[in-house]
């Protein structure tokens with residue numbers, strides 16, 4: 244397949260499940276966001292004061308996972324700062340912005356944190372253009388934030404032949420993903436450099452590979468992406484899906500290493516350094532899978548079946564579209580049947596022996612300043 248054909252339209256493949264399903268099933272993502280609130284609070288205190296405080300949440304999905312953090316920050320600000328606040332939620336045009344807007348207005352989700360209703364002069368906006376582009380006018384953004392989103396590359400550089408994710412790709416395929424991710428990281432950062440005011444900050448927590456080689460779903464027990472591959476392959480072996488459908492399920496993601504994240508900041512001659520971005524801090528964070536923790540703490544009352552039934556939906560919330568899209572062209576009911584069979588097989592393994600099955604999160608936390 245030539246490179247042009249490989250540059251697939253990624254929008255439909257990336258979407259999270261809609262109608263609030265994403266944030267209901269991804270407690271771990273919320274725990275990760277909440278845990279960096281102190282870092283964000285500190286940054287807020289250091290950012291120079293403009294007339295309007297403009298904030299952006301890049302790759303926000305339905306907004307549910309970061310809602311409590313924004314509520315807490317705005318509440319604290321409002322005690323001493325009555326500036327107008329503009330908060331721009333950004334995601335792909337395919338995102339469920341309707342749920343997001345309803346959530347912020349208290350019509351859905353947790354109305355206790357519906358800060359738009361609870362505080363004066365807070366304006367909520369949505370932007371459906373990808374974060375690899377500049378999304379607002381120059382020197383207008385005080386604080387940018389992004390959680391668990393920038394591992395999505397803007398296009399699939401190739402299909403992976405024998406695995407579903409770049410973590411299991413061969414060296415040639417891996418290199419292609421690395422090059423794509425490096426270009427994307429530069430676009431992301433240059434766009435933020437344009438948007439940010441001088442002294443503005445961009446804090447992001449991204450999926451990546453930590454110092455110990457760990458990444459999402461691979462922290463010592465079973466490797467979740469190997470399990471996806473195994474069960475997807477077994478559908479091919481049983482001739483339920485074709486070889487092409489197996490290969491088409493390639494995640495449009497790249498997990499950058501610490502070195503890859505840091506590279507443009509460590510080089511004073513890079514475009515990023517020249518654009519005025521400086522890395523204030525960079526560290527890694529492991530967030531235990533909340534479903535695993537709950538199971539381990541309550542083994543007397545929670546069965547392995549119940550554990551499996553709580554774990555698999557969280558995997559499904561962000562991975563399902565990849566497998567569904569690989570089956571494009573089939574009848575809807577056939578797609579449902581195949582995808583249900585796929586997750587059921589994984590779930591059955593967890594029921595049988597839950598040991599080592601979990602989805603721990605591994606994030607790289609970066610605090611970036613525009614000088």
Ligand SMILES: C[S@@+](CC[C@H](N)C(=O)[O-])C[C@H]1O[C@@H](n2cnc3c(N)ncnc32)[C@H](O)[C@@H]1O
Nearest residue numbers: 272302303304308334335373374390391392395
């Ligand atoms: C795993 S969700 C994370 C959502 C939320 N930030 C959180 O931490 O729970 C990733 C989000 O990134 C979005 N996304 C992927 N590529 C994007 C892009 N190029 N521009 C904007 N959003 C993107 C997806 O649509 C999805 O909503």
